[in-house]
Amino acid sequence: xxxxxxxxxxxxxxxxxxxxxxxxxxxxxxxxxxxxxxxxxxxxxxxxxxxxxxxxxxxxxxxxxxxxxxxxxxxxxxxxxxxxxxxxxxxxxxxxxxxxxxxxxxxxxxxxxxxxxxxxxxxxxxxxxxxxxxxxxxxxxxxxxxxxxxxxxxxxxxxxxxxxxxxxxxxxxxxxxxxxxxxxxxxxxxxxxxxxxxxxxxxxxxxxxxxxxxxxxxxxxxxxxxxxxxxxxxxxxxxxxxxxxxxxxxxxxxxxxxxxxxxxxxxxxxxxxxxxxxxxxxxxxxxxxxxxxxxxxx
Amino acid sequence: xxxxxxxxxxxxxxxxxxxxxxxxxxxxxxxxxxxxxxxxxxxxxxxxxxxxxxxxxxxxxxxxxxxxxxxxxxxxxxxxxxxxxxxxxxxxxxxxxxxxxxxxxxxxxxxxxxxxxxxxxxxxxxxxxxxxxxxxxxxxxxxxxxxxxxxxxxxxxxxxxxxxxxxxxxxxxxxxxxxxxxxxxxxxxxxxxxxxxxxxxxxxxxxxxxxxxxxxxxxxxxxxxxxxxxxxxxxxxxxxxxxxxxxxxxxxxxxxxxxxxxxxxxxxxxxxxxxxxxxxxxxxxxxxxxxxxxxxxxxxxxxxxxxxxxxxxxxxxxxxxxxxxxxxxxxxxxxxxxxxxxxxxxxxxxxxxxxxxxxxxxxxxxxxxxxxxxxxxxxxxxxxxxxxxxxxxxxxxxxxxxxxxxxxxxxxxxxxxxxxxxxxxxxxxxxxxxxxxxxxxxxxxxxxxxxxxxxxxxxxxxxxxxxxxxxxxxxxxxxxxxxxxxxxxxxxxxxxxxxxxxxxxxxxxxxxxxxxxxxxxxxxxxxxxxxxxxxxxxxxxxxxxxxxxxxxxxxxxxxxxxxxxxxxxxxx
Numbered sequence: 001x002x003x004x005x006x007x008x009x010x011x012x013x014x015x016x017x018x019x020x021x022x023x024x025x026x027x028x029x030x031x032x033x034x035x036x037x038x039x040x041x042x043x044x045x046x047x048x049x050x051x052x053x054x055x056x057x058x059x060x061x062x063x064x065x066x067x068x069x070x071x072x073x074x075x076x077x078x079x080x081x082x083x084x085x086x087x088x089x090x091x092x093x094x095x096x097x098x099x100x101x102x103x104x105x106x107x108x109x110x111x112x113x114x115x116x117x118x119x120x121x122x123x124x125x126x127x128x129x130x131x132x133x134x135x136x137x138x139x140x141x142x143x144x145x146x147x148x149x150x151x152x153x154x155x156x157x158x159x160x161x162x163x164x165x166x167x168x169x170x171x172x173x174x175x176x177x178x179x180x181x182x183x184x185x186x187x188x189x190x191x192x193x194x195x196x197x198x199x200x201x202x203x204x205x206x207x208x209x210x211x212x213x214x215x216x217x218x219x220x221x222x223x224x225x226x227x228x229x230x231x232x233x234x235x236x237x238x239x240x241x242x243x244x245x246x247x248x249x250x251x252x253x254x255x256x257x258x259x260x261x262x263x264x265x266x267x268x269x270x271x272x273x274x275x276x277x278x279x280x281x282x283x284x285x286x287x288x289x290x291x292x293x294x295x296x297x298x
Numbered sequence: 299x300x301x302x303x304x305x306x307x308x309x310x311x312x313x314x315x316x317x318x319x320x321x322x323x324x325x326x327x328x329x330x331x332x333x334x335x336x337x338x339x340x341x342x343x344x345x346x347x348x349x350x351x352x353x354x355x356x357x358x359x360x361x362x363x364x365x366x367x368x369x370x371x372x373x374x375x376x377x378x379x380x381x382x383x384x385x386x387x388x389x390x391x392x393x394x395x396x397x398x399x400x401x402x403x404x405x406x407x408x409x410x411x412x413x414x415x416x417x418x419x420x421x422x423x424x425x426x427x428x429x430x431x432x433x434x435x436x437x438x439x440x441x442x443x444x445x446x447x448x449x450x451x452x453x454x455x456x457x458x459x460x461x462x463x464x465x466x467x468x469x470x471x472x473x474x475x476x477x478x479x480x481x482x483x484x485x486x487x488x489x490x491x492x493x494x495x496x497x498x499x500x501x502x503x504x505x506x507x508x509x510x511x512x513x514x515x516x517x518x519x520x521x522x523x524x525x526x527x528x529x530x531x532x533x534x535x536x537x538x539x540x541x542x543x544x545x546x547x548x549x550x551x552x553x554x555x556x557x558x559x560x561x562x563x564x565x566x567x568x569x570x571x572x573x574x575x576x577x578x579x580x581x582x583x584x585x586x587x588x589x590x591x592x593x594x595x596x597x598x599x600x601x602x603x604x605x606x607x608x609x610x611x612x613x614x615x616x617x618x619x620x621x622x623x624x625x626x627x628x629x630x631x632x633x634x635x636x637x638x639x640x641x642x643x644x645x646x647x648x649x650x651x652x653x654x655x656x657x658x659x660x661x662x663x664x665x666x667x668x669x670x671x672x673x674x675x676x677x678x679x680x681x682x683x684x685x686x687x688x689x690x691x692x693x694x695x696x697x698x699x700x701x702x703x704x705x706x707x708x709x710x711x712x713x714x715x716x717x718x719x720x721x722x723x724x725x726x727x728x729x730x731x732x733x734x735x736x737x738x739x740x741x742x743x744x745x746x747x748x749x750x751x752x753x754x755x756x757x758x759x760x761x762x763x764x765x766x767x768x769x770x771x772x773x774x775x776x777x778x779x780x781x782x783x784x785x786x787x788x789x790x791x792x793x794x795x796x797x798x799x800x801x802x803x804x805x806x807x808x809x810x811x812x813x814x815x816x817x818x819x820x821x822x823x824x825x826x827x828x829x830x831x832x833x834x835x836x837x838x839x840x841x842x843x844x845x846x847x848x849x850x851x852x853x854x855x856x857x858x859x860x861x862x863x864x865x866x867x868x869x870x
Contacts, residue, residue: 047730085723088727246719246727260578260598261600264580
């Protein structure tokens with residue numbers, strides 16, 4: 001390869017860094033809200049207020065209201081996103097929801113990552129009948145529509161956060177198995193593996209100490225995208241009534257609760273959480289994409 | 299209070315409505331009525347079955363099917379048309395339906411019914427005494443999955459309709475056969491004998507669960523395995539003498555009826571009624587507003603409220619027997635503590651529920667029996683929201699500021715029907731917030747209707763719940779007492795809270811057979827006073843049964859089963 005071509009391979013595509021920053025900023029904001037959202041919320045996100053089905057303030061009123069909120073500490077907080085049919089403050093619920101959504105997504109993703117990498121390493125490094133069976137089971141699991149499978153698993157286990165986490169983890173594990181297995185199969189024929197074997201390392205030691213660290217990158221990059229989709233799936237489950245229990249602040253549940261009011265002209269209970277989901281999933285997807293490009297470039 | 303929408307919101311809403319209406323209407327095109335004299339009725343479902351001795355009897359839309367294709371012996375006269383254009387029955391005045399007249403012999407406790415001559419059913423058969431005997435024989439056979447006919451006969455004290463019918467022993471088999479308690483005098487005369495004096499006799503005859511079958515048609519569809527034609531009325535059709543005949547019945551989709559031309563009260567004004575399943579209430583609203591449908595029911599209070607202002611649509615209702623109460627199970631700690639129950643009673647946000655949950659179409663309920671029913675007695679001092687008093691009572695109960703209640707977290711999971719989230723959601727959220735303010739660690743527990751029903755009425759193990767679907771169809775305070783508050787082992791079939799008080803059991807046992815109405819009412823009043831004092835149910839509100847209809851029709855009527863009688867409808 002000529003020197004000029006080698007340099008070109010390492011040039012990041014135009015805008016990739018920009019996307020990385022956008023994605024990183026969104027993910028950072030979501031993480032921040034997961035940590036501090038309920039504390040920052042002007043109202044308790046699970047308790048009703050006397051204002052029922054109150055629309056958000058008009059755009060023209062926003063400067064005045066912001067000024068009042070800063071200057072006067074005695075007035076009741078503004079319902080920036082309005083209230084729903086129960087009188088729950090939508091802004092407080094939208095910024096509190098990441099704690100639930102992200103917790104579910106991160107724990108489920110962590111579990112599936114751990115399981116997927118372990119099984120993927122096993123199946124990629126040790127090729128035998130047992131590992132082939134594991135792969136075929138994994139294929140079968142992947143062949144079911146993810147959303148339907150999640151609904152069935154939650155229905156069987158019951159409607160709780162723990163069961164949603166288990167359902168999502170079970171569904172995402174095969175993705176990591178396949179990614180890790182493919183990478184392990186490529187790594188195990190590399191020279192460093194031969195070298196490790198030549199100096200007397202056992203196969204298990206080579207797999208864990210040498211092959212695994214070199215096979216993690218695809219799964220880790222995938223995990224950023226998976227977290228975004230896990231948030232989307234959690235919201236979807238809540239939307240169809242198989243997710244978290246009301247009045248837990250959760251975006252999908254908020255959209256579901258507000259959906260029936262749209263016909264009556266009340267768009268705000270469902271539109272604001274919808275925007276929040278879109279931005280969050282976009283953020284995780286863009287971050288994953290940017291990481292992938294960096295990996296490919298590196 | 300309904301919010302005033304900004305101009306852009308209304309505009310956006312209208313555009314959205316247009317799109318939604320177009321898509322929903324496309325789906326309804328096949329069901330659209332053929333002429334202005336036809337009615338398209340949008341409901342959450344169509345009848346799942348027409349057999350009142352089966353599980354379908356508990357489903358409101360199935361009841362709507364039954365009452366329009368069947369006919370009772372007697373019914374209530376119309377009292378008035380209220381200010382909202384809804385006719386109301388007079389519970390103190392019975393009028394003949396299939397029975398032209400009747401007499402009662404106090405000495406022998408025997409009722410003699412003279413049937414109308416020349417009443418023709420959809421199958422072409424003419425009403426005779428044999429149809430009445432068939433109906434009661436079928437009820438006594440307890441051959442259906444849910445013996446409602448037997449239950450109502452038992453509640454009305456018809457002789458020999460006793461629990462002896464249940465079982466497979468020889469004596470049980472004999473008890474299932476209709477004897478001389480219901481006899482044919484001639485082709486148009488029937489005698490029914492009671493075992494004891496009981497004022498519930500005529501009220502139970504008005505209920506859909508004792509409407510009269512057309513024996514001839516029913517027997518045509520009988521089989522050796524199913525001699526009482528349960529499968530036929532569960533799945534295919536009906537043999538009776540109602541105002542409408544079944545034209546087409548596609549479960550989960552459509553129930554089309556045509557007027558019975560030989561109906562004894564005259565041919566119905568509406569030639570054809572198509573009951574169409576539109577599961578989402580918001581879609582029913584859109585289609586009704588578009589003018590394509592003429593009638594809709596089971597909307598949310600908020601949707602009814604919005605339709606009151608819609609052009610071409612009328613909304614009306616009547617506070618008859620629908621109510622909302624808090625269910626606290628006496629077998630679940632800490633609800634066995636009267637102070638805890640009273641504390642909860644003072645922590646309920648009654649006014650907020652009326653305003654925000656029912657948009658003003660409800661009123662505080664001061665008793666445990668519908669206030670429109672004969673025998674109702676209001677509490678002298680109904681519960682009102684008083685958080686300070688609730689906290690004081692909680693402290694008296696041994697839980698100052700709610701400390702110690704965390705141990706009963708499972709008990710404080712407030713259950714409700716998940717499918718009714720749109721209607722009940724604002725109410726349970728308001729209750730949760732208010733109870734938390736008073737110190738109760740309440741969480742919400744929506745559950746599917748089937749699971750809710752199973753745990754509430756079969757297992758009876760729901761600790762804490764919101765119930766807005768129990769309505770005593772038998773129009774009498776005694777019927778409600780018998781059904782909900784008498785101890786389970788003494789016949790309290792739907793005593794879902796496991797309440798048991800010897801005073802209530804004993805007083806009802808006497809009131810049940812008391813022929814003097816004044817004395818009976820006094821006994822019923824003392825029972826209701828005791829129930830309120832024990833917080834057996836925690837009554838919250840009585841809400842209106844509402845209907846929404848096109849201004850091109852009239853004749854909407856409220857009935858204790860909350861089902862519209864299509865015969866009463868008129869086109870304009």
